[in-house]
Amino acid sequence: MRRLAVLVIVLFLMAPLTSATPYWFKEGIYAKYVARGWLSIDLNTSTGNVTYYCPRVEFTWRVLNVSDDKARLSLLLLGFNCTREAYSTLSLEEARALLRKYQERFNFTGGDCLEVPITGGNVTVCEESYYERTAQRSFGLTIMEGEGRLLNKSYVPENFGRAGVVEIDLITGKLYVNGTPAGGNFLWAENPANVTGLEILPGLKIETVKMINSTAMTYYGDFNAPVYMAHTNMVSLDNRTMGKDVILYDGSSGLAIAFFTPFSPLWKALGVRSAMIQDTEFAEEHEEEIKESNKMPPFGLVLAETNIDFTKPAELPDEGPSRTAIVAVVGIAIVLGVLVLWRWRR
Incomplete structure (x- = not known):
C-alpha cells in the first residue's frame, strides 16, 4: 500500500500547473505608457554609444500570442523631438x-x-x-x-524608435530575449503585495513593497487605493549609472501603472543600455488637484492607454469538478484498480 500511496502522489504531481497570471490577461491586450519632461535614453550601437534627450517618450507592450505557459510580447519605444549625442x-x-x-x-x-x-x-x-x-x-x-x-x-x-520581442514564462515569471534568460517580468503581478524578492535583472531585486492608501493618478485615469510601490536595491549595472527601479502597481488588477526603471530586461531587448525616464509634466499640470486631495502623482513612465478590461469576473457558483479533473481522477482510479487486482491475484 505504501507503493500505491507514492504512486498517487506522483500522479497528482504530474497534473498540469495553473498559470499564475492576472484575471485580465489574454492575447491582444496592450498597455501604452507615456513620460513627458527631460528624458534620456542610452542606446548601444555598432559605432558607439548614442544618447537621446527627449521631451516625450512612449513605451508600449502588447501580447502577441499565448501558447501553453508562454507568452510573446512585442515592445515599442518611441522618442519625439529628441536631440542626439553620439560618443x-x-x-x-x-x-x-x-x-x-x-x-x-x-x-x-x-x-x-x-x-x-x-x-x-x-x-x-x-x-x-x-x-x-x-x-x-x-x-x-x-x-x-x-x-x-x-x-x-x-x-x-528628430524622432527615434526601437522595437523588439520578448517571451515570458507565465509560471516562473522569467523573461527571455532571443531564447536567453534576461530577467524577471515586472509589468504585472498576480499579487503585487508579494513581489519582494523578484529578480528583475541579475543583481537587481525588489527589496521592499509598501502599500499606499491613496488614489494614484495616471494619464489613463485614477486608480483607487490601495496601490503598491516596489523598490529594488541600488545598483550600477553599467559601471556608469547608479540607480534603482521603482514600480507602482494597481492593487486590484496587479498591473504596473507607473515605473521608473533605469535598468530593465525590456531595455535589453530594445538595445537600450540604460534609461532615465521620469515624467515631470503631469505633477506640474495637476499641482492644485494634488495639493487639495489625497491623490498621488505618477512618476517614470505612466500608463496612458490600454484595452485591458479591469472588471473582475463575478464569482462563479460551485458547479462541481471540471471535466479535466474528472478525467484525471478516473484515470488514477483505473490505475489503482489494476494494481490492487494484480496484487490480489498474486
Whole structure:
C-alpha cells in the first residue's frame, strides 16, 4: 500500500500547473505608457554609444500570442523631438591622423589654442583637441589617456524608435530575449503585495513593497487605493549609472501603472543600455488637484492607454469538478484498480 500511496502522489504531481497570471490577461491586450519632461535614453550601437534627450517618450507592450505557459510580447519605444549625442573612441593613431587634418585645415602650428569663426559658429583648434560648434550641431575630438574620443551632438529635433520581442514564462515569471534568460517580468503581478524578492535583472531585486492608501493618478485615469510601490536595491549595472527601479502597481488588477526603471530586461531587448525616464509634466499640470486631495502623482513612465478590461469576473457558483479533473481522477482510479487486482491475484 505504501507503493500505491507514492504512486498517487506522483500522479497528482504530474497534473498540469495553473498559470499564475492576472484575471485580465489574454492575447491582444496592450498597455501604452507615456513620460513627458527631460528624458534620456542610452542606446548601444555598432559605432558607439548614442544618447537621446527627449521631451516625450512612449513605451508600449502588447501580447502577441499565448501558447501553453508562454507568452510573446512585442515592445515599442518611441522618442519625439529628441536631440542626439553620439560618443565613440578611436585608436591613438587614428585620432592623431584625424586631428592633424583639422589642424592643417586651419593652419594651426602649435602653441595656444586657435579660435576661428565659421559660418553659423566657430572652431577651436588645440594641440590635443578640436571643437566645432554651430546652431545645428557640435563636434569634438579629444586625445586623452592613450585614445581619441569623439563627441557628435545634433540639436535638430528628430524622432527615434526601437522595437523588439520578448517571451515570458507565465509560471516562473522569467523573461527571455532571443531564447536567453534576461530577467524577471515586472509589468504585472498576480499579487503585487508579494513581489519582494523578484529578480528583475541579475543583481537587481525588489527589496521592499509598501502599500499606499491613496488614489494614484495616471494619464489613463485614477486608480483607487490601495496601490503598491516596489523598490529594488541600488545598483550600477553599467559601471556608469547608479540607480534603482521603482514600480507602482494597481492593487486590484496587479498591473504596473507607473515605473521608473533605469535598468530593465525590456531595455535589453530594445538595445537600450540604460534609461532615465521620469515624467515631470503631469505633477506640474495637476499641482492644485494634488495639493487639495489625497491623490498621488505618477512618476517614470505612466500608463496612458490600454484595452485591458479591469472588471473582475463575478464569482462563479460551485458547479462541481471540471471535466479535466474528472478525467484525471478516473484515470488514477483505473490505475489503482489494476494494481490492487494484480496484487490480489498474486
